[in-house]
Amino acid sequence: MNKRITVIKGDGIGPEIIDEAIKVLDAAADKYHHHFTYNYIDAGGCAIDKFGTSLPDASLAACLDCDSVLLGAVGGPKWDQVDPAIRPEKALLKIRKEMGLFSNLRPAKVFDVLAAASPLKPEIVAQGIDLLIVRELIGGVYFGERETKEINNELKATDIMSYSEHEIERVGRVAFETARKRRHHVTSVDKANVLDTSRLWRKVMHRLAEEYPDVTYTDMLVDNTAMQLVKNPSQFDVVVTENMFGDILSDEASMITGSIGLIPSSSLGVGSRGMYEPIHGSAPDIAGMNIANPIGTILSAAMMLKYSFEMEAESQAIEDAVNAVLNEGYRTADIYTEGKIKLTCSAMGDKIVSKL
Amino acid sequence: MNKRITVIKGDGIGPEIIDEAIKVLDAAADKYHHHFTYNYIDAGGCAIDKFGTSLPDASLAACLDCDSVLLGAVGGPKWDQVDPAIRPEKALLKIRKEMGLFSNLRPAKVFDVLAAASPLKPEIVAQGIDLLIVRELIGGVYFGERETKEINNELKATDIMSYSEHEIERVGRVAFETARKRRHHVTSVDKANVLDTSRLWRKVMHRLAEEYPDVTYTDMLVDNTAMQLVKNPSQFDVVVTENMFGDILSDEASMITGSIGLIPSSSLGVGSRGMYEPIHGSAPDIAGMNIANPIGTILSAAMMLKYSFEMEAESQAIEDAVNAVLNEGYRTADIYTEGKIKLTCSAMGDKIVSKL
Numbered sequence: 188m189n190k191r192i193t194v195i196k197g198d199g200i201g202p203e204i205i206d207e208a209i210k211v212l213d214a215a216a217d218k219y220h221h222h223f224t225y226n227y228i229d230a231g232g233c234a235i236d237k238f239g240t241s242l243p244d245a246s247l248a249a250c251l252d253c254d255s256v257l258l259g260a261v262g263g264p265k266w267d268q269v270d271p272a273i274r275p276e277k278a279l280l281k282i283r284k285e286m287g288l289f290s291n292l293r294p295a296k297v298f299d300v301l302a303a304a305s306p307l308k309p310e311i312v313a314q315g316i317d318l319l320i321v322r323e324l325i326g327g328v329y330f331g332e333r334e335t336k337e338i339n340n341e342l343k344a345t346d347i348m349s350y351s352e353h354e355i356e357r358v359g360r361v362a363f364e365t366a367r368k369r370r371h372h373v374t375s376v377d378k379a380n381v382l383d384t385s386r387l388w389r390k391v392m393h394r395l396a397e398e399y400p401d402v403t404y405t406d407m408l409v410d411n412t413a414m415q416l417v418k419n420p421s422q423f424d425v426v427v428t429e430n431m432f433g434d435i436l437s438d439e440a441s442m443i444t445g446s447i448g449l450i451p452s453s454s455l456g457v458g459s460r461g462m463y464e465p466i467h468g469s470a471p472d473i474a475g476m477n478i479a480n481p482i483g484t485i486l487s488a489a490m491m492l493k494y495s496f497e498m499e500a501e502s503q504a505i506e507d508a509v510n511a512v513l514n515e516g517y518r519t520a521d522i523y524t525e526g527k528i529k530l531t532c533s534a535m536g537d538k539i540v541s542k543l
Numbered sequence: 544m545n546k547r548i549t550v551i552k553g554d555g556i557g558p559e560i561i562d563e564a565i566k567v568l569d570a571a572a573d574k575y576h577h578h579f580t581y582n583y584i585d586a587g588g589c590a591i592d593k594f595g596t597s598l599p600d601a602s603l604a605a606c607l608d609c610d611s612v613l614l615g616a617v618g619g620p621k622w623d624q625v626d627p628a629i630r631p632e633k634a635l636l637k638i639r640k641e642m643g644l645f646s647n648l649r650p651a652k653v654f655d656v657l658a659a660a661s662p663l664k665p666e667i668v669a670q671g672i673d674l675l676i677v678r679e680l681i682g683g684v685y686f687g688e689r690e691t692k693e694i695n696n697e698l699k700a701t702d703i704m705s706y707s708e709h710e711i712e713r714v715g716r717v718a719f720e721t722a723r724k725r726r727h728h729v730t731s732v733d734k735a736n737v738l739d740t741s742r743l744w745r746k747v748m749h750r751l752a753e754e755y756p757d758v759t760y761t762d763m764l765v766d767n768t769a770m771q772l773v774k775n776p777s778q779f780d781v782v783v784t785e786n787m788f789g790d791i792l793s794d795e796a797s798m799i800t801g802s803i804g805l806i807p808s809s810s811l812g813v814g815s816r817g818m819y820e821p822i823h824g825s826a827p828d829i830a831g832m833n834i835a836n837p838i839g840t841i842l843s844a845a846m847m848l849k850y851s852f853e854m855e856a857e858s859q860a861i862e863d864a865v866n867a868v869l870n871e872g873y874r875t876a877d878i879y880t881e882g883k884i885k886l887t888c889s890a891m892g893d894k895i896v897s898k899l
């Protein structure tokens with residue numbers, strides 16, 4: 188198959204990790220006789236530096252005209268002081284919105300060989316950590332109106348959080364469908380004892396739960412979920428929640444695995460075109476040093492093959508290659524422990540390619 | 544001194560744990576020649592059952608006319624289906640608002656003898672976990688307007704999140720002042736890359752930080768904070784944040800200590816009158832069984848003596864008594880481990896009194 192991939196290297200370690208993912212994609216294309224063409228575009232901090240905006244029109248157009256988007260990472264302290272209207276993160280939010288990517292899947296799984304990296308006690312890790320956060324990505328307080336204005340001689344800032352039934356239902360459906368391919372359990376997270384948006388969220392989820400009688404359904408308050416993720420993460424299979432809660436909980440969930448550099452994510456809407464990116468940030472402190480971990484990006488590319496291009500075998504082959512390399516003891520600096528073999532970012536990419 | 548304390552036993556285990564706290568308060572009063580009078584009022588689920596409202600006017604009036612309020616716990620699944628307008632949690636929110644309790648202090652500290660109860664690895668716990676969350680308690684999305692209405696044949700729910708400069712400044716000041724009595728470090732948590740309220744929050748905190756040059760100041764995004772609390776909690780001293788983020792992060796922080804049954808909290812406004820309560824919930828599953836842990840409530844009473852009544856020695860005496868009992872190996876069921884001595888809720892109260 189021919190596939191046109193729009194690629195955003197972005198900032199910090201973005202370019203290095205993307206280079207390795209492209210190596211792996213090309214190797215997979217070779218092996219399975221596909222042809223991938225890459226359209227490299229500027230977005231994020233680097234685009235601010237070049238064009239004065241984090242998302243030039245041409246970049247957005249390239250995201251809307253392709254088979255899928257692969258992203259490294261955007262942002263960094265360098266752009267902390269720029270006008271909020273053009274910040275690097277704005278690019279990300281605008282792409283999500285314009286591409287209609289309402290469901291963001293963030294798996295948090297402990298790789299057996301890396302179990303010791305988890306900050307949790309071995310007894311807790313041994314119970315198994317393999318959950319998937321389904322985060323609503325283009326609604327809620329991220330996309331409501333906001334304003335800051337002077338009232339009574341002082342500034343007052345306001346952000347509006349809204350959800351409509353159809354916005355909740357479509358992401359809820361993704362959660363239930365995904366649960367059917369996993370352990371058949373959905374935990375829906377809200378703050379229904381306080382928020383109207385949460386009460387509507389819960390109502391819609393209950394309606395969906397009736398349509399999926401084969402899936403066990405649990406409501407959980409967001410504060411309690413923040414506790415349960417640390418106390419007993421094995422209780423979770425699929426966790427579905429709104430945008431802001433998903434931002435916080437998915438980061439917490441990724442950290443309990445202890446290997447945040449390995450976690451991929453997908454963002455999808457209607458249809459097969461999506462955006463794929465590692466969940467870690469742009470790590471400007473180690474940018475350009477060739478020591479970053481490219482696995483999160485490589486596994487994001489694997490997710491793209493599976494979810495956007497229906498290339499199951501190809502995707503699995505990449506996952507297997509990553510597992511093989513980890514099992515043989517190869518590690519980048521972030522997951523290195525004594526007795527293992529330390530690889531640079533590019534050497535890790537090469538090693539994974541060699542297993543394909 | 545004479546002090547008038549309004550007491551809300553509330554629901555679930557509320558009554559049992561309050562009884563023990565009152566025992567301890569009376570013992571402290573005896574020893575130090577004070578006189579405490581208790582005004583027991585109904586609030587929460589039990590008030591819904593009796594009066595059809597979670598906070599009868601007389602109960603609110605009693606909170607506003609006293610030297611401080613001591614609360615057990617309110618709520619439970621029994622009232623999950625009642626009209627949001629009269630839910631048990633509404634009582635709590637209304638008391639906070641009407642009493643003007645804008646700063647909620649939630650310490651998360653690992654007691655040495657209970658270090659093994661933390662879900663985190665011993666190496667992480669050994670670095671020391673002793674942080675204090677200062678949560679803004681009467682602003683933000685908890686108290687903005689909300690509505691659910693039909694638009695285009697579907698329901699749309701909206702919650703409004705607002706902060707004014709003075710609301711941020713007053714709670715920020717509490718954080719900086721408290722940090723001066725601790726390790727002189729404030730971490731302010733926000734989502735300034737997305738929210739206007741967070742950008743205003745950060746601006747006001749930066750202004751305050753200049754007034755407190757002896758306090759080290761750090762900005763941290765809420766998603767990153769959710770990770771750092773698990774990865775490296777020893778980096779935190781005082782953490783200050785808005786209402787909703789504080790709800791989530793303080794629960795996460797309490798869980799990493801592994802002994803949530805022991806954590807007290809204070810809620811204060813202008814002046815010395817506050818509300819004190821354990822941070823755990825009403826635990827209806829073990830209500831009436833005399834196995835709950837009363838220590839969170841007892842330490843809340845100790846906080847009340849210190850912060851509202853300026854009884855430093857008395858407060859310290861209660862803390863010392865609790866430490867002595869723990870050091871001697873006495874445990875309630877929730878923190879019991881082999882080789883220790885298991886006590887009921889009331890026996891734990893008695894044991895603490897015996898050390899006073």
Ligand SMILES: CC(C)[C@H](C(=O)O)[C@@H](O)C(=O)O
Nearest residue numbers: 262276279280434736737766
């Ligand atoms: C960069 C930021 C706007 C973004 C978000 O909050 O969604 C990031 O934290 C994420 O989770 O992808």
Ligand SMILES: CC(C)[C@H](C(=O)O)[C@@H](O)C(=O)O
Nearest residue numbers: 380381410618632635636790
């Ligand atoms: C009961 C609920 C409304 C309350 C809150 O969210 O503030 C509770 O979770 C708390 O943290 O005290």
